[in-house]
């Protein structure tokens with residue numbers, strides 16, 4: 001492609017236009033196709049008093065020049081920022097609450113100790129069953145400056161629509177934004193907003209898929225596990241969760257096993273103390289289903305037992321895995337898989353080659369058309385069969401590989417609650433996804449990390465032949 005660069009000084013521009021260009025339209029349409037780039041060093045050529053004859057050319061030329069210059073510059077700035085974003089470097093003007101720019105490196109974020117503590121406190125309060133509104137009130141009452149106030153007091157020139165005399169308080173949205181911000185688990189998501197292109201200057205929200213997300217880009221304040229359990233709860237019906245989360249640790253966890261709707265709490269006053277039980281919300285609204293009654297006392301007892309037995313089982317499995325891991329035969333099993341996989345790959349490759357060769361045999365007249373078709377079909381079937389086998393071997397090898405580090409993390413989480421005395425919301429948030437209540441005083445506890453648990457079971461099952469037999 002031609003790349004002719006005209007550098008035109010302003011006083012030459014009208015002459016240039018007269019001599020070389022039929023019209024501005026020509027310049028705009030044809031030059032880019034030819035790969036010609038037009039650069040004017042001085043942008044003030046308009047003020048030179050271009051004669052009327054040339055004016056018709058100059059206006060489009062000026063537009064064209066501005067346009068390509070802006071486009072070029074815009075693309076350069078964008079790609080530069082994107083490169084930084086992809087590297088996990090912070091390029092935003094304002095830091096997320098809880099962080100500040102590293103004085104040594106403006107593209108790096110470090111923890112702002114004071115605000116960082118508030119972030120941790122917010123998560124902790126939510127895990128204890130405080131609603132978002134209650135957390136906002138609490139922070140306002142104890143006089144913690146809201147994120148906006150914090151920005152102002154940190155000396156950041158922050159434009160806000162609030163009047164300066166009025167203190168910006170913690171709001172529902174401010175607290176919720178913190179509970180959902182991935183920055184606190186070390187994920188830096190940038191490019192959430194931007195102008196669609198260099199011509200439109202309105203900043204718009206970008207699709208989440210277009211954000212640039214980099215993991216471990218900044219120090220985490222919250223564990224991944226805590227963040228996910230909070231996220232899980234935030235996704236539930238807010239009214240149900242926040243209505244009595246503090247008084248009722250099960251709020252947001254209970255669902256009717258039959259209609260899937262949340263269970264709601266009912267209170268029966270008695271002489272000495274209140275008596276609580278749960279009932280299907282569909283049934284309470286008289287819209288069908290059945291009551292699925294269960295008292296708080298029974299629920300607490302049953303869930304506590306379910307947790308204890310689940311943890312016991314996990315710890316048993318974990319011990320078994322450790323045993324398998326130490327067996328020399330287990331390693332041999334994995335090595336065997338590797339050899340088998342390698343052999344299978346060689347075999348498939350050989351069959352592919354054979355399949356190609358019979359075509360040569362056909363063209364050389366060694367095989368006739370019918371023979372060729374038969375052979376071809378045979379090879380095709382064999383390749384298919386071996387490929388399936390290969391797939392199975394790969395999967396089995398994966399299952400035979402004993403526990404990895406991420407497995408140890410979730411097992412450790414459950415281990416922490418091995419001897420719980422009291423069933424509070426914190427325990428539920430850590431271990432349980434939801435609880436389904438069926439008729440006839442039956443319930444199903446859906447634990448967190450169920451995929452990992454299932455996988456652990458499968459690994460143990462797959463290696464069962466390596467375990468010592470228990471007599472009797």
Ligand SMILES: [Zn+2]
Pocket residue numbers: 256257258259260261280281282283289290292
């Ligand atoms: Zn129901």
